[in-house]
Amino acid sequence: MKRAIMKRPMNSLTGFLARRLARCLALLLLAILCGLGAPSARAAEQVVLQLKWHPQFQFAGYYAADKLGYFAAEGLAVTIRPRQPGPNPVDVVLAGQADFGVSGSAVVLSRLRGRPVVLLAAVFQHAPLVLLTRSEDGILGPSELKGRRIMLGPEREDALLLAMLRNQGLGPDDFIRVPHTFSDTALIDEEVDAVSAYVTNQPFQYRRRGVAVNIINPVGYGFDFYGDTLFTSEALARRRPDLVAAMRRASLKGWRYALDHPEQVIDWLIADYGSTKSRDYLAYEAGMTRRMIMPNLIEIGHVNPARLNWIADVYRAEGLAPPAGRLDGLLFDDLMTPQVRLPDWVRWLGGGLGLLGAASFALLALNRRLKRLVAERTRELERARDRLQYYLDIVDKYVLTSATDLSGRITYVSSAFARATGYDKAELLGRTHGLIRHPDNPDSLYQEMWSTVLAGRSWHREMKNLARDGSTFWVESNIEPTRDHDGTIIGFTAVRIDITDKKRIEELSVTDRLTGLFNRFRLDEVLAREFGRFERYGRPLGVILADVDHFKQINDSLGHGAGDRVLAGLARVLADKVRAADVVGRWGGEEFLILCPETDLEGALMMAGKLRAALGEAAVEGLDLPAGRRLTASFGVAVSRPGDTIDSLISRADQGLYRAKNEGRDRIRTIEGVGGSGEAAPEPEPV
Template identity: 35%
Template sequence: MLKVTHQFKAKGNFSRLAHIQFLCVLTLICQLCIASSSHALDTVNLQLRWKHQFQFAGYYAAKAKGYYRENGLDVNFIEAEPGKRIVDQVLAGKAQYGIDVSTLLLERAAGKPVVALCVIFQHSPIVLITAQNSPTQNLHSLIGKRIMLDKNSDEISAYLNKEGVSTDLLSLIKHNFNVQDLIDGKVDAMSAYVTNELFFLNKAGFHYNAYSPRSGGIDFYGDTLFTTEQELKKHPARVKAFREASLRGWKYAMAHPEEIADLILSDYSHSKTREHLLFEAHQMATLIQPDLVELGYMNPGRWQHIADTYADLGMLPRNFSLDEFLFDPDPRHDQTRIVIVAAILAACLAVTLGFVILLRKMVRLKTEALKNANQELTKQGNQMSSIINGTNDAVFIKDTKGRYIIVNNEVERLFGKSRAEIIGRDDSCLLAQNESNLLMTNDREIMIGGKVVTIEEQITTVDGRKTYLATKGPIHDESGSITGLFGISRDITERKQEAEEKTRLEMQLLQSQKMESVGRLAGGVAHDFNNILTVILGQAQSVF
């Protein structure tokens, strides 16, 4: 009995020992698996295009949310350094992936084996900004002016060239990316990013014009993720995994901008305030258009348009091939849909061809008619201008505030000021207070009354005190609302003086005629009295 019990105890001790050994082995295996999993991550570098900011929010999100790790990647970010080109850093192997712009086409043409993986910014953020000096200023106003252009702003150069403003006509200054130079008037214009420089101008309350190349049909892509042919050939799965995780990150970042702004401030950089980062995010939404265009989408037609624009600038050969430049994430995709769409388009083209020809003819006839009408209107306008400026009457138009918006030559002469000094001002800026108050009161009453009125008005001009016979009336728009007042004033000072002199002479004549009548009456009375006196004297003599 004792022997059997001892045997059972021995077996129990052995079982517990085996169990402990099994747990130890299992723990070791788990640790090895975890270590193996950690070592299985591919470490890759992403070369940023500039310093840490919201411009690269999608990549930060992909790392923070574990999208890269899920795809077997451990990603490091490398900030750009002045003087070091992004493409050269990637080609030198310091980074496997990089972020650059449409100039990648130029690098490809120069024999550098770069491959565009996806486009993040569907539109370039680059604009040309100027001080807002006049409502009529345009790009041609920049000729001969001081301009700071970034060396990577090829779309600005193409835009200016298309608008007939060659960079040879500008005074180009090295870009220092300091908007204060524009505010202080040290430069007249500068290339800028709508995601960055506009924030400082808005904060400064500076009024500016922003000219976008898109308004001239120059629509370049912005930030583009790229790699090399070597990386794509050796690690095709890694390229696809990096692209897919990055786009997931961008989708998350654009949906949670405040969270990513806080992430940038906590993990990457304090060079920008939270307010600035969120401004950048807001501006980027219109450039990325995540609600309208699939993130990362690249249109070969758009790239060809960009290549053609570079060709127009003499920077690329005509018909530059995009072969092997654009990455296809699914090269074996079904072409059926494309074929169907092409067939439908061909059918539509065949059906509408006749209509297009007819429409072109109608447009041509209509264009000629409009051209003739425009020429006639121009002729009539010139004639009317000659009449208005040739008359000695003062002709003017005022807005509802009493400010002059149109004046003729006579108005300039009587005020002794140029049109530029008169336009936009009311009578209080041009006349004495008592005179301007009377004129502006008359104008308001005429606009309220809504009828044409002729009145006399006296003002002091460069020729002295003058009396004018003014015909004034309200101006109406298409809806019948009063938008201003017109006036035609004729100098009647001499005529007024002549009338007053005539009245004075007439009064003198009337007075003299009255005196003559009184004289005749007095003479008659004296004669009659003399006759009576003669009779009385005669009778008196006979009595005595």
């Protein structure tokens, strides 16, 4: 009896525990099944972007990327941190207190000094850093600052200005360096004679206060550095290249939007991001920022390795970087995917030519200034003028310079300019530059040039020119308005650098040697650019893949020489028949790629039909085909559509080509479908 009484509580406890255990196991199983059946949401990567100053339009692209969700779309949660007193962005990022930073060409100097920074994008193609002086003091150039008080920031951030000063003969002991207080009153109250500033905004502040200032721009003295850059640490770039690439993509996308919609971004800066600047201030800064970025001429973020090497050479030459300092690992793309580079002498040549052109223009401008002020200058300036004339004589011999009046009539040409064109100086004077205009240059190019210089701004562009004997030569043109003592524009001065050899080298690097068409490397660049236009503006991009039929049989039976002639012949047909806006190149082996911008499916099919018909009528010199045989090719056609990637677009064209081969060759096929059916669209008759 006693045993039975004790057994019931024990059985009750055991049953209770068993039921609880079964319930827990069921819940655990359910959780596992739910976890397997439902995709897990990926948590956004938390990263910090360290700015170099406070919220303003200088950083509009990053704020736009945040506001529009571009960062979020890349899986990033970005904290945009304004600069605080203390370390600069490079120090902050390398200390692990931020993942990305905004700096200037200081990243080049940092890398030369052995600091592991990686450059992702050069957003500002020109550095906005300048020196400002009071107009009433009459200080117009760096050489006039000897013994004066100059307010400068830390060496790394104002290295560009220090390089300019050293180049003009002012070492550290030749002026009084005053630490920067970032206050406009120092110059106004005559506490200093010159102050480092950003041309994108600070002249506006002085103008609002009624203070006239002179701008000493390093560009005028041959120091055209990159401005704001996006960078990260080498450790992060190597550990998480996917995250770094995502940050760059979203940031550049934000910059494109900000430059196209400045008013909207200004609203966000004031309402959402705590900018204390006025709307007029931000609007002025937006306009100047656009001039620094040059989005209509250069892809936003583009970095020229030759220019980086030239900047590095300047830092070394001016003693700001160790002579043995190297840039290896500075560029993110090179760090991830090393590419074949042009020889060092080519990069040195490009940098040297850029320096010579900028320096020669500065010499011309300085010479005019010295002639106006010679009566008031000291004997030191008179000696400087004599030295300057010596250099101008060198410029006359080796640099292509000219000057015109307001109507464009030539009033001066250098001996080098006359020699390059094949005309005598007397033949050029009084004529216009239309005498050497190349027919490939569109009217819009000259309209842009005139509208820019007549508005008082500088104009820079690479141009084709036509010499007297009909030959073509390429120049890098830099045109500046010429002003009288009242500031009125009275004409224009142009400095041109002959870059014909550079263009030839560039052409060799992007051209297929056998066919003379673009090679795969160049096609990839153009494809990325045109696909980007489709993504931004929704303009269709047609893609045609062409493949020579029975090419292996031709090679095997007639020899590889015959095969080469077939490829060269097909290339000539394609190049002759495509439109001016189309791009054709050798994709690989016997495959050719034709890109048709702003072309829908019907237009791409018609173009493929035109090429197929032309090929059927073509004869290849030195190629004897069996009786009844002719040279043919198969074509696959695709057109961009929403949600596409470059790979998916090319893949559809390749599938169309595969279908054409399987159905008997010498035909055009597409899998784009009609009404989304996925069936091949009707093949057009050849035209």
